[in-house]
Amino acid sequence: MLDGRLHLQTPEGITLPLTPAGAPKRALAWLLDFLFRLIFGFFMFFLINLPGFSSGVEQGLTMLLLFLLLWAYPVLFEVYGSGMTPGKRIVGVQVVRDNGLPIGWREGVLRNLLRAADFLPMWYGLGLLTMLSNSDFRRLGDMLAGTLVVYRPQKQKSKRLQHGTPRELPFPLKPEEQHAILDFVERAPMLPPARQLELANLAQPLTGLAGEASLRRLQDYAAGLTGATPEPAPEKPAP
Amino acid sequence: MNLDQLQIDARPRPHAQAIDLGSALLREHARTVYLTWWAIWLPLGALIALLSPQSLLVWNWLLLWWLRPLIERSTIFILSRAVFGEQISVKQALRAWPSLLRLGWLRSLTWWRPIMVGRGLYQPVWVLEGARGELANLRRRVLGARGAYGSAAWFGVICAHFEFILQFALISLLGIFLSSAEQINPFLLLQDEFAAGRWENHLPLLTYLFSAGIIGPYYAASCFTLYLNRRAELEGWDIEIALRKLARRRSSQLAPALGKSVSKTISKTLGVLLAAMLAFAFPCTPAEAAADCSKLARPDQRTASRSASANPEQARLRQSIDQLAGSEEFSNWECVEGWQPKPKKPEKEEKDDRDWEWLRKLLNADGPKLPVADILKPVFIALLIILVAWLIYRNRKLLGGLLGSDKDEKGFVPAAEICGLDIRPESLPSDIPASVLALWHDGQHRAALALLYRASVSRLAHRYALELAAGFTEGDCLEAARTAVRNGQISKEAGEHFTDLTRIWQAAAYADRWPEIATLQQLCQRWRQLHGGAQ
Known part of the structure; x- marks a missing residue:
């Protein structure tokens, strides 16, 4: 089953799903970073030219600025910004080690040094091809440093379930089946009405009812599963 | 599809x-x-x-x-x-x-x-x-x-x-x-x-x-x-897939499961009963500890609504389940006693107030109206200036090195004493070789050699401006002399002479091996050639 995710197992037996980010998002992040560097570089260049240094000093400072923007910018931001340069932060991706841990100096420096190889023969041609052919969208630098670029986990919006009176399930359900019922009740308002009834009919072995009644019964089950109280929830007494 | x-x-x-x-x-x-x-x-x-x-x-x-x-x-x-x-x-x-x-x-x-x-x-x-x-x-x-x-x-x-x-x-x-x-x-x-x-x-x-x-x-x-x-x-594809799977599982379960399920429930109930009996036989919480807790009201347990039971057996099972669920082991209600710090904050603040009361009184408008700020400001500024000056003075060598001034060389004062020997020029007799030989003939061999040695060191320090510090040993002086020869600060002969003299002096002073009179005479002669007799 294709999932687009990596399921990492921690020693505690917890599965961490990581979603590697594909070439388009990463290209976008690079473009944003490039623009930021360009703007900052021009600004600094202007500042360097302002005090009227001799041409040698000006040239030296400019070279230093270019060097830092090219090599220090991604490393420093990734090491100190929890794997995110400003562009990556905006796009919503993050560099992590391939075991899910945050990256350190070794990984940050290696993957960015290898940019030179990925850049070959021109404009990241090699990097793009390796990214397209690798199953985790890694470019050469990522392979060497053992890093991944993954989507930052989004905060899940908690949706309000439709109210139902909590009701016990008629027979025990597996966790994934319970999730499916909750999902259905959560997403039912977004489905076309006819499709809602169709799915509710599919749940007949569970509810023993058909159509609208089955849908309402599923809502009751969902309320029972989440432990939601029937009508406007009264404030829980503080422990 | x-x-x-x-x-x-x-x-x-x-x-x-x-x-x-x-x-x-x-x-x-x-x-x-x-x-x-x-x-x-x-x-x-x-x-x-x-x-x-x-x-x-x-x-x-x-x-x-x-x-x-x-x-x-x-x-x-x-x-x-x-x-x-x-x-x-x-x-x-x-x-x-x-x-x-x-x-x-x-x-x-x-x-x-x-x-x-x-x-x-x-x-x-x-x-x-x-x-x-x-x-x-x-x-x-x-x-x-x-x-x-x-x-x-x-x-x-x-x-x-x-x-x-x-x-x-x-x-x-x-x-x-x-x-x-x-x-x-x-x-x-x-x-x-x-x-x-x-x-x-x-x-x-x-x-x-x-x-x-x-x-x-x-x-x-x-x-x-x-x-x-x-x-x-x-x-809702994922929902449809899950619901279909559920339906298939249910239909495959229902047909053969009826007979099995009864025996399963019986064995399960027996197991639960056994566990309950064991738990009854060995009460785990001591009665004394529970004494206070027992007065507390237990949090009530809410149960979800259920569909009506299908047959009497299910009703009986439910009753026993409820009973079990209500028992000590399943209710998971714990009364823990412990110490907790009281909130003390307001008291402490009061105390603080009392501590600083004298200062407030001193500074407050109640006392004589001193222009405290006007006095303290110059005092603090003066203290700051003194501190900075002291820091500069303390680190003057470091700063001098940074600035690369040549003040250091001029300002170097030769030590007054090396290896316990006074090397100030004014402490020496005017004709060194003569005094040395006179002392030797007088039988004061140690004094004679010591005079010759300290006179040599004194000349090195004062005439040729070698940097000899107070803590130098004979070896350090020798090393300094060799460095000076290499730098061209003193002549090669002077260096050789000092080397010979140091060796003889060390042998005499520390090993009690005394030179021949001829050697001493020769040393004195060389000394006269190199440094001159008088000051």
Whole structure:
């Protein structure tokens, strides 16, 4: 089953799903970073030219600025910004080690040094091809440093379930089946009405009812599963 | 369409991740997809290259670009079958391809071509759903809603850039290898690309053939998974799959389970009863500890509503379950006693107030009105200046070294004493060799040698300005003298003399080995030659 995710197992037996980010998002992040560097570089260049240094000093400072923007910018931001340069932060991706841990100096420096190889023969041609052919969208630098670029986990919006009176399930359900019922009740308002009834009919072995009644019964089950109280929830007494 | 056969996880996901799923799907079926694509793509490219007139060679790739949406349909066809577990061979795909072009080909080749960047999302409406006219419009509107078309369009723009990057990379690669070894120029081939009658005129078509041959299937596959994601979201595919599975599990469970379930419940009940008995026999909480806690009210347990019990046995079972659930072991109610710090804050503040009361009184308006700030300010400034001055004075050597001044050398004061010997010039007799020999003849051998040695050290320190510090040993002095010889500060003879003298002095002073009189006389003579008799 294709999932687009990596399921990492921690020693505690917890599965961490990581979603590697594909070439388009990463290209976008690079473009944003490039623009930021360009703007900052021009600004600094202007500042360097302002005090009227001799041409040698000006040239030296400019070279230093270019060097830092090219090599220090991604490393420093990734090491100190929890794997995110400003562009990556905006796009919503993050560099992590391939075991899910945050990256350190070794990984940050290696993957960015290898940019030179990925850049070959021109404009990241090699990097793009390796990214397209690798199953985790890694470019050469990522392979060497053992890093991944993954989507930052989004905060899940908690949706309000439709109210139902909590009701016990008629027979025990597996966790994934319970999730499916909750999902259905959560997403039912977004489905076309006819499709809602169709799915509710599919749940007949569970509810023993058909159509609208089955849908309402599923809502009751969902309320029972989440432990939601029937009508406007009264404030829980503080422990 | 049998959703149970679906090979991808139908859970709704963000558009970007749905697009990324396309490359995973493409990788699984890369052979078929790419072979089919290139089987159409390459002959088409060759045909265009051969037929286009010489003057338009640079622009003939546009024709290939224009026809691309039709070739993308082959990818959509293969992947749409593969998603439901049906493997299509290249031959089958090629044979089916012409029939895929029936619907919507005119639109995708005319006014749609330049403006619809996200066409990949809408192609399946024609190719797979077979919708046309108003219905197809509706379908597209629904599919493109919630930002899906926007994502597809931006993805199209990005793919166009990827194609450009690959084209450019190929041209640069060729340029690197075709340019001379002395002057590697990646842009070599770009220089003559548009000049008439050169072979480089074929490059745009060639590189486009290469780059779009790689990116084209990628674009089609990614847009196809975006389409699938959108449909799964709209129609609740994942829910349907889960519900169907549930129904199948239930029906397979129901038939044979009746007999088994009764015996299972009996054995389970027995087990639970045994556990309850054991728990009763060994009460785990001591009565004394529980004494206070027992007065507390237990939190009430809420039970969800249940459907009415089907038969008396179920009612009985439920009763026993409720009983068990209400018992000590299952209610999981614990009374823990512990110490907790009292909130003390207000008290402490009061105390603080009292402590600082005298200061407040002193500074307050109640006392004599002293201009405290006016006094303290210059005091603090003066203290600060003193501190800075002291710091500078303390680190003057460091600062002096930083500034590189030569004050240090002038200001160096030779030590008054070395190895316990007074080396100030004024402490020495005027005619050293004479005094030394006089002392020797007087029998004071140690005094004689000591005088000669300290006179030598004194001369080194004062006449030749060797930096001899107070803590120097004889060895240190010797080393300093050798360094001075190397620097040309003192003559070589003086250095040799000092070396000999030091050795004799050390042998006498520490080993009680005394030199011959002749040696001493010779030393004195050399001394006179080097340093002169008098001061």
